[in-house]
Amino acid sequence: MSCKRMENKIVAYVDGRLKDSERLEMEKHLSACRACQLRVNEFRAVAGFLDELPQIEPSAAFDVRVRARVAAEPVKQGWWAWFTPSPRVAFAASLLLLATVWIGSRPTDRTLTAADEAQINQDLPVLENFDVLSDFGALTDLPQPVQPEDTGDSNPDQNQNQQQNDGQNQTM
């Protein structure tokens, strides 16, 4: 085995993850190659240094935050959720049912009283001529109304003269 072929197996050899056959092959090479032997020793030292780093503990708030975020997740519902009982749906359905019953229970056919019939008979001529009355176009063809010649209060000067004449008549 060449040194180049060894390279990718050194780490696995250092942490004991090589298959038996590969391990034996590696050890055979190492016994004859001083450079690779040195590298294995150095990699082993590096692996040991990595073990020296201490672990940290998550903060006390960590679990609380995870739980809060999970609890805040919206609940996903499948299409079958439409058929599961829901207070809101039940309330809406009850209101709809009550409205339907109320509308259905209202009287649809009223019988006329004698007073109703008398009122209708009184209004009948008007109703019969409704078309004519509602068409005001014919009224525009009528001649202009005649203005009265003297209404008595149209000219204040004349009124004053009249009052003077009346006064004279009284003194005479």
Next chain:
Amino acid sequence: MARSDVQLMLDVKAGDEQSFELLLQRYRTPLVNFLYRMVRAREEAEDLAQEVFLRVYRARKDYVPSAKFTTWLFRIATNLALNSVRDNRHQRMEISLDAPVTVDAEDGDEKVMDIAEKHPNIEQYMVEEARRKMIRHAIDKLPEKQRAAVLLHKYQELDYGDIARILECSESALKSLLFRAYETLRVELAPLVARAGK
């Protein structure tokens, strides 16, 4: 007997919220750690981990156990982390490497006063802390995909097939990715490697 991840997820699918809680308890720490090492910001890592759990919950109705649950979970986490790293790249570049050294959040955001109380041998503690900082810095310098490969391989102990599926690459490509990552780490950590070799 503890139920398997797949069984728990199927129970969540059937409407059992308690099973989701069990999955949360099982994976909260590994997920937050993985994301923290990917994005290097605790608050952001927790936000992303929350998002992962939320996506798992949202997908419960469509869940089909075609792959391992962890593969699916870390695939979501990796995608979110890679997107976040890429989105924040410009912002990160502005942060100076000479920024004042603070005690890392991996030790629980300790204050300077607490360090002396908790670690009687302060000198030894400072040496160890400088060593851890160097290791973290070396991991940070890896390209995102190599970093994800190393973290999934080293800390989640997933097998090559699972990691390859998470990173959407072939197994041989993954092995090559890991080799290059370890090579970079070997160079970055050369002072420590040299000391370890003595």
